Amino acid sequence: QVQLQESGPGLVKPSETLSLSCAVSGASMRTSSSYWGWIRQPPGKGLEWIGTIFSGGAIFYNSSLQSRATISVDMSDSQVFLKLTSLTAADTADYFCAAGDYNIRWAFDVWGHGTLVIVSS
Amino acid sequence: EIVMTQSPATLSVSPGERATVSCRASQAVGRNVAWYQQKPGQALRLLIYDASTKATGIPARFSGSGSAADFTLTISSLQSEDFAVYYCQHYDNWPPRATFGQGTKVEIK
Numbered sequence: 001q002v003q004l005q006e007s008g009p010g011l012v013k014p015s016e017t018l019s020l021s022c023a024v025s026g027a028s029m030r031t032s033s034s035y036w037g038w039i040r041q042p043p044g045k046g047l048e049w050i051g052t053i054f055s056g057g058a059i060f061y062n063s064s065l066q067s068r069a070t071i072s073v074d075m076s077d078s079q080v081f082l083k084l085t086s087l088t089a090a091d092t093a094d095y096f097c098a099a100g101d102y103n104i105r106w107a108f109d110v111w112g113h114g115t116l117v118i119v120s121s
Numbered sequence: 122e123i124v125m126t127q128s129p130a131t132l133s134v135s136p137g138e139r140a141t142v143s144c145r146a147s148q149a150v151g152r153n154v155a156w157y158q159q160k161p162g163q164a165l166r167l168l169i170y171d172a173s174t175k176a177t178g179i180p181a182r183f184s185g186s187g188s189a190a191d192f193t194l195t196i197s198s199l200q201s202e203d204f205a206v207y208y209c210q211h212y213d214n215w216p217p218r219a220t221f222g223q224g225t226k227v228e229i230k
Contacts, residue, residue: 035217037219039221046208046221046222046223046224047157047208047210047221047224048221049210049218049219049220049221052217052219060216060217060218062218063122063218096165098165104155104167104170104171104174104176105153105170105171105212105217106153106212106213106217106219107155107167107170107176107210107212108155108165108167109167109170109176109177110164111164111165111166112164113162113163113164
């Protein structure tokens with residue numbers, strides 16, 4: 001059973017860069033049919049897809065965040081990363097790591113519990 | 122960009138009753154829709170993908186239907202553990218960009 005655990009700084013200042021990591025356990029990341037995504041949720045609001053990275057290396061981003069977001073993986077260390085630059089208060093949210101495989105198309109069937117990021121000076 | 126609009130925003134239902142949540146896409150999306158359940162303090166749970174296929178371990182009382190632009194999540198007989206927020210998600214075939222609806226809270230009547 002795949003499990004995901006996000007980690008991050010909690011509080012970040014405006015204009016700085018956010019770096020989050022997601023530890024993957026319970027299965028090898030090298031499974032050719034897997035993909036991992038980042039999704040965020042501002043307090044009291046709905047879900048926003050940030051981007052998805054595939055085991056083969058392809059990466060796709062939400063067009064509204066594409067200029068500021070970078071997703072990467074380290075398969076040897078079983079981690080997925082998100083960097084988000086030029087932060088503003090609007091980036092305050094719970095950030096979720098999620099995973100899926102081609103059998104469920106591009107839905108996500110495994111989610112982490114999320115990590116709260118507050119952007120404030 | 123495709124917009125997914127859920128209705129209602131809040132649904133008040135008594136235990137044992139049927140709950141129906143709707144999701145409308147701004148244009149036809151085939152059957153590329155998933156449904157998720159979110160409960161406080163818990164990881165999100167995939168219920169349905171490809172509009173009507175149940176994810177692993179999902180109880181029979183959950184069902185999804187629809188195609189083109191109109192989709193429905195039905196919970197046939199609400200149990201206490203089903204009171205939660207439900208989200209629909211559209212995913213493109215390729216590139217696999219995703220859009221979520223704004224959520225529907227199913228609360229106890």
